[in-house]
Amino acid sequence: MANKRELHKQEPFYKQAKKEGYRARSAYKLLDIQKRFNIFKRAFYILDLGCAPGSWLQVAKKFAEENLEKYKDQFYYRDHYKIIGIDIKKVSPIENINTIKADLTKLEIKEQIDSYFRAKLDIILSDASIKKIGNKFTDHIRQLNLCYNILGIVKNNLKYKGNAVIKAFQGSDFDTFAKEMKSIFRFLKSYKPKASKKKSNEIYLIGLQKK
Numbered sequence: 001m002a003n004k005r006e007l008h009k010q011e012p013f014y015k016q017a018k019k020e021g022y023r024a025r026s027a028y029k030l031l032d033i034q035k036r037f038n039i040f041k042r043a044f045y046i047l048d049l050g051c052a053p054g055s056w057l058q059v060a061k062k063f064a065e066e067n068l069e070k071y072k073d074q075f076y077y078r079d080h081y082k083i084i085g086i087d088i089k090k091v092s093p094i095e096n097i098n099t100i101k102a103d104l105t106k107l108e109i110k111e112q113i114d115s116y117f118r119a120k121l122d123i124i125l126s127d128a129s130i131k132k133i134g135n136k137f138t139d140h141i142r143q144l145n146l147c148y149n150i151l152g153i154v155k156n157n158l159k160y161k162g163n164a165v166i167k168a169f170q171g172s173d174f175d176t177f178a179k180e181m182k183s184i185f186r187f188l189k190s191y192k193p194k195a196s197k198k199k200s201n202e203i204y205l206i207g208l209q210k211k
Helices: 004-009 011-019 028-037 055-070 106-115 136-157 174-182
Strands: 046-050 081-086 098-101 121-126 157-170 185-191 202-211
Touching: 011 055, 028 055, 028 157, 028 202, 046 055, 046 106, 046 136, 055 081, 055 121, 055 185, 081 106, 098 106, 106 136, 106 157, 136 157, 136 174, 157 174, 174 185
Parallel strands: 046 081, 046 121, 081 098, 121 157
Antiparallel strands: 157 202, 185 202
16 A cells, blocks of 8 residues: 555646646645735745745745846836745755745744845745644644744734735634734635645635735
C-alpha cells in the first residue's frame, strides 16, 4: 500500500507544480485566490508569513514584476518592489526576495518588517500553520491564536485599502475571528481554493480594502 508521501506525489497539483517550477502545490491556492479576488492589483510591497518552502513567494514575485510593467499611470505606482518571507523553517533563496528565519509571533519581527519596508504594505499573505497534533478542536484554537498574532501585524503594517489573506481552520471560534478581521476591512471573503485537500478544514480569509 502506498504511503502518504507517495500518494502526495501522485496528486495533480503536485505534478503541475513540479512541471511549472513552483516549490509546492500550495502555489495554486494563491493563484486561485488571485484569479477570484484580484488581490495583487497594484501590489509592490508584499509580506508573506509562514512562507516555507517559498511557493507563495514565487507567486508574489510574479505579480509584483508584472505590476511594475502594468501600472505606469498617475495613480498609485512604484518603480520597484519589496518582498519579505518569514518562516520558522529555513527557506532556500529566491532572487530579489528577502527571507527571514524566525518566529513570526516575536516582537522583534515587527521591528524587522518596519526597518525593511519603511512604509505601509500593499498586501500581507499568510499560509502559516501550526504543527497539528491531531485533535481538531485543539488544533483549531492553536491556529486561531496564530491568526490573531498575524492580524496584529496586519493592523499595524498594512496600508489603507491594502489586502490580506490569512489561513485559518474551521471550527467553533472561527466566526469570532472572522468578525474581528471583518472589522478592519471593507470586504471579507472566506474561500477554500481548489488545491486545498478535500478532507482539510483549512479555509482562507481574504480581507479586501483595509479601512
